[in-house]
Amino acid sequence: MTATYQAHGDIAVITLDNPPVNGLGHATRSGIVDGVQRALDDAAIKAIVLVGSGKGFSGGADIREFNTPKALQEPSLHTVIRVVEGSDKPVIAAIQGLAMGGGLELALGCHYRVATAGAQIALPEVKLGILPGAGGTQRLPRVIGLEQALNMIVSGTPVMSEKLSGTRLFDQMIDGDLLAGALAFAKRIADQRPLPKVRDIRIDYPNADGYLQFARNAVRTVAANYPGPQKCVEAVAAAVSKRFDDGLKFERDLFLELVQTPESKALRHAFFAERAASKIPDVPAETPLREIKSAGVIGAGTMGGGIAMNFANAGIPVKMLEMKQEALDKGLATIRKNYENSMKKGKLTQEQLDKRMSLISGTLAYEELGQADIVIEAVFEDMGVKEQVFKKLDEVMKPGAILASNTSTLDVDKIAAFTRRPQDVIGTHFFSPANVMKLLEIVRGKATGKDVLATVMALAKKIKKTGVVSGVCDGFIGNRMVEQYIRQAGFLLEEGCLPQQVDRAIEKFGFAMGPFRMSDLAGNDIGWYIRKRRYVEKPDVTYSKIADLLCEQGRFGQKTSAGWYDYKPGDRKAYPSDAVNQMIVKHSADIGVQRRKVSDEEIVERLVYALVNEGALILEEGIAMRASDIDMVYLTGYGYPLFRGGPMCYADTVGLPNVLRSIRGYAKGHHPEAWKPAPLLEKLAADGKSFNG
Ligand SMILES: NC(=O)c1ccc[n+]([C@@H]2O[C@H](COP(=O)([O-])OP(=O)(O)OC[C@H]3O[C@@H](n4cnc5c(N)ncnc54)[C@H](O)[C@@H]3O)[C@@H](O)[C@H]2O)c1
Secondary structure, three states: OEEEEEEOOOOEEEEOOOOOOOOOOOOHHHHHHHHHHHHHHHOOOOOEEEOOOOOOOEEEHHHHHHHHHHHOOOOHHHHHHHHHOHHHHHHOEEOOOOOEHHHHHHHHOOEEEEEEOOOEEEEEEHOOOOOOOOHHHHHHHHOOOOOHHHHHHHHHHOEHHHOOOOOOOOOOOOOOEEEEEHHHHHHOOOOOOOOOOOOHOOOOEEEEEEHEEEEEHHHHHHHOOOOOHHHHHHHHHHHOOOOOOHHHHHHHHHHHHHHOHHHHHHHHHHHHHHHHHOEEEOEEOOOOOOOOOOOOEEEHHHHOOOOHHHHHHHOOOOOEEEEOHHHHHHHHHHHHHHHHHHHHOOOOOOHHHHHHHHHHEEEEEEEHHOOEEEEOOOOOOOOHHHHHHHHHHHHHHHOOOOEEOOOOOOHHHHHHOOOHHHHHEEEEEEOOOOOOOEEEEEOOOOOOOOHHHHHHHHHHHHOEEEEEEEEEOOOHHHHHHHHHHHHHHHHHHHHHHHHHHHHHHHHHHHOOOOHHHHOOOHOHHHHHHHHHHHHHHOOOOOOHHHHHHHOOOOOOOOHHHHHOOEOOOOOOOOOEEEHHHHHHHHHHHHHOOOOOOOOOHHHHHHHHHHHHHHHHEEEEEOOOOOHHHHHHHHHHHHOOHHHHHOHHHHHHHHHHHHHHHHHHOOOOOOOHHOOOOHHHHHHHHHHHOOOOO
């Protein structure tokens, strides 16, 4: 039973009991309806208290029932709320911990609500691209006012119960034991009639139309690509302009409309993809973890410093090792400056800064790292240097310490083989800036221990990263795919585009940054270095030479104030460069390519499908465990637009036969060798299937 019934004298108590957050799954919904009926049938009962077991009232829909017939099976949440609201004995919601989504909508259907301080109150549906569809948009404005309700519904952000204590949302705030307080309240109001109903409250707001128009404009600006927030405004507007039941119906219609949008599908996909990413089929949830109480980082450069900050932010002491004192001092000073910048922005207090800095120390001696539970190497991207470092770590680290590498391209199995404990070696691929970016690619070597993998997955969560497991291959999931994307971007320049056109097209599609602005930020020399290696190791892979010509001119990007674009001192804005554009046009002539006008649609297709095709290969080779993991990598590490759900999700939305048809078309173009359709894509398209099932 996921809802229990107990009589406390003449008050019935229905307890929602569906851990972890009392989600309103089918059994719980049925339990509430049965409980109310039982209380109504019992002449001795005068009032009904609805309360949650454990730490909260209810977190809303039970996500385990999402996309299953049970989610809609009667009694639906609408029915539950109708039963509760229609009860002729008063129903009181007793709230603590959290009342979110359907949980809050249920509480709003009750005649009274009491709450303790510290409960999180929210209607977060908009975060999944939908809106509260069980009366939330109609009832919340009636109890907390138009503006505050609109803000909560459009943002989905929780508000603490005490902040809402002066409103009609709560009839009483309870100090001390919630149930005792709720029972006392119930006794006091048990005989009062008529029963108050939120639906009967009038929304009193002078010039609501003006305010709503302002809200529409604001939402359209900040959430242009998301229909959810815009429909939320319309639903709330209906609460003002329509009769309650008409408003409910309007809300329902908008809900059904939103559920079908690609944006909502993408957001829900991302929500489940994040949960799925933490599950590794052959590593059971009960795998014992190694304890991580201290950490070491080798190299205090760009990545090492950011990685160290992650540990300090999570309260884990961390020691950074460098070869020279100057490099160490520089690394520590950069970290301090980063924290000071956060403090200036009001994101950190002086006390927090001091605390975090006190957790970070430096050393030049490997021996001083020996007792760390995990050590992450972030030295130069060179196998020789990695070899020295890992041999040394193998000597000094205590048994059972995890030895991780932040390499972005090198073979983690080879690195593991430098040690006598390959089971303890793993890749932890952070993204720059490492203290900011959410993604952590966790590279599982062929010998990596299951407990090591499970420990690093748990560590990812602790340092607030999204951990995604990748197998070993050149570039792992993210960089291996991005190489194909950057390659296409180069070919587009040869064929007729300029960097600003390519960037503009893909940014309009929703990417945070186009490939050329991104390369200028990361440093064009990094790609140059990798290509030079490729020219030797994989001579049959073709690249446009334009990026090499750019680097030969020392145009490495923002750091040299010149890259694909020009930069002005102290200004990160990218200004189109005449010199670069002329060089591009000249190069096309030099290689005998007649430049042509390329449409934005072609640019987007070629860049995105290059990702998709490589993603399909990665999936087929088992480098990624599931298509949604690839999507997570792109959403959290590469600025892929969330409302499109990641490249594989997007391909599913477009339809794999359509993607394949385009790829075959491009294979007839300027660089056919770059467009060999992945067998998995061909197979899924032929079978009428999709990547994400
Ligand atoms: N920069 C990025 O965007 C990025 C992203 C992901 C991964 N990575 C990877 O992270 C690693 C570090 O990259 P980075 O950008 O921080 O480089 P960086 O040049 O900024 O820093 C490397 C640091 O390592 C130190 N170092 C070199 N050899 C050492 C040794 N033997 N012992 C101790 N310290 C040593 C150097 O003094 C330098 O401070 C590389 O493997 C790189 O591929 C970089």
